[in-house]
Amino acid sequence: MAYWLMKSEPDCFSIDDLATRPNKTEKWDGVRNYQVRNMFRDQFKKGDQAFFYHSSCEVPGVVGLMKVVSNAYPDPTQFDPKADHYDPKSTPENPRWLLVDVQFQRKLKNPVTLAQLREHESGKLKGLLVLAPGSRLSVTPVKPEHWDFILSLAG
DNA sequence: GCCAACGTTGGC
DNA sequence: GCCAACGTTGGC
Numbered sequence: 001m002a003y004w005l006m007k008s009e010p011d012c013f014s015i016d017d018l019a020t021r022p023n024k025t026e027k028w029d030g031v032r033n034y035q036v037r038n039m040f041r042d043q044f045k046k047g048d049q050a051f052f053y054h055s056s057c058e059v060p061g062v063v064g065l066m067k068v069v070s071n072a073y074p075d076p077t078q079f080d081p082k083a084d085h086y087d088p089k090s091t092p093e094n095p096r097w098l099l100v101d102v103q104f105q106r107k108l109k110n111p112v113t114l115a116q117l118r119e120h121e122s123g124k125l126k127g128l129l130v131l132a133p134g135s136r137l138s139v140t141p142v143k144p145e146h147w148d149f150i151l152s153l154a155g
Numbered sequence: 156g157c158c159a160a161c162g163t164t165g166g167c
Numbered sequence: 168g169c170c171a172a173c174g175t176t177g178g179c
Contacts, residue, residue: 007177033162056177114178134160136176156179163174 002043003142004050005062005130006102015052015064015107024104029075030085032097036139040072040098043141050102051142051150053130054111061113062150070101108154116153124149 006028008014018026031037048068054060074095077083090096121131129140142150 009177060178136161138176158179159177161174161176164172166171167169 002045002048003144003147004044004048004068005053005140005142006050006066007053007055007130007138009056010054011057014054015104018052018064018066018102019104019107021104025069025101027075027099028102029077029099031075031099031138032085032087033138035137037096037098039139039141040100044068044072044100046071049105049147051147055138059111059113061111061116062108062154063111064107065105066102067105068100069103072098072100075099110153110155112150112153117150120149120153 013026018024031040046068050066050068051062052064052066054063074092075085075097077085078087078090078095078097079092080086081088085097087096117125117128117131120126121128125131125146128142128146129135129137
């Protein structure tokens, strides 16, 4: 089982949005980055755990826990001309973009802010990819020891 | 809203 | 295949 950190802008889709979805489950769609696509395809497994991270907002940080409840499969929004992330070069016979289904687990009592994570970036969280300079990937792996430490920061 | 850091695109 | 232009991300 692997651990992940997945970013979303709360104005667009927040942890509370996920918690109120039917079955508390949602397609993590709209990803149009090849590195993330490859992680979905090659490394994501049903049963993995993920942090829900709020980005581009007042207080960026880890706000909750999710479970990955599917393996990767084609993102239907790539075929929809009306969708924001429509990709005219992708076909159902040869889909370019994948997604996974995620299910709400719980919110953290105390969200762990980016500022808190940064306090430990040369210590306990050394190597955490979301802290890497210039890191813009919306999905990044989290080592088990980093996962546990971040949870301990949440109290 | 600014801007730095990247990724992608497309002409050549 | 190079690289300039452009678009996007995301913290501040």
